[in-house]
Amino acid sequence: MSSLRLISSVVSKRHLSLSPLSWRAYATPATFKPQEKDPQLGDYPNLPWVSDQELPARGWWDQQMRRNFGDPIQEYDEVLSMWGPDAPPIPPHKALFQLSLAFSAFVGFGFLCKYALVPERPTVPREYPYSGLVRELGGLEDNKVGLLHVCTQWVNLTLILG
Numbered sequence: 001m002s003s004l005r006l007i008s009s010v011v012s013k014r015h016l017s018l019s020p021l022s023w024r025a026y027a028t029p030a031t032f033k034p035q036e037k038d039p040q041l042g043d044y045p046n047l048p049w050v051s052d053q054e055l056p057a058r059g060w061w062d063q064q065m066r067r068n069f070g071d072p073i074q075e076y077d078e079v080l081s082m083w084g085p086d087a088p089p090i091p092p093h094k095a096l097f098q099l100s101l102a103f104s105a106f107v108g109f110g111f112l113c114k115y116a117l118v119p120e121r122p123t124v125p126r127e128y129p130y131s132g133l134v135r136e137l138g139g140l141e142d143n144k145v146g147l148l149h150v151c152t153q154w155v156n157l158t159l160i161l162g
Contacts, residue, residue: 047074051087
């Protein structure tokens with residue numbers, strides 16, 4: 001019992017000594033660290049990551065590549081040039097949402113066709129006496145073809161055609 005009092009007194013003194021401003025009831029903000037410059041580039045300008053496909057179509061010295069004469073080339077020109085991968089017209093998370101919505105609509109339509117639009121059977125299925133006439137039709141075991149029999153027939157056929 002005395003240990004409980006000791007712990008509670010230590011905890012209460014610790015919390016009373018701290019001001020309410022020092023209590024952390026918020027998320028820690030992410031610290032922004034600027035990307036370090038590549039030492040191999042030297043004094044080459046650090047150009048923004050903007051695809052040439054997003055630039056306006058007119059007003060350039062070279063209209064096809066959307067560049068002016070003497071403009072520095074982006075470090076990742078293969079990716080950001082006009083011949084690079086297409087810039088998505090809509091954000092990827094929105095495209096994924098639309099794709100999943102279309103897929104679920106397609107699956108829902110399939111379930112609707114399978115279970116809701118199938119009409120009832122107009123007749124009752126036919127029932128045969130004596131376990132469906134198994135004995136009268138020669139039995140199930142007699143109608144089964146063994147795998148060994150099929151394989152031997154195939155081998156014989158390949159040997160004949162040869």
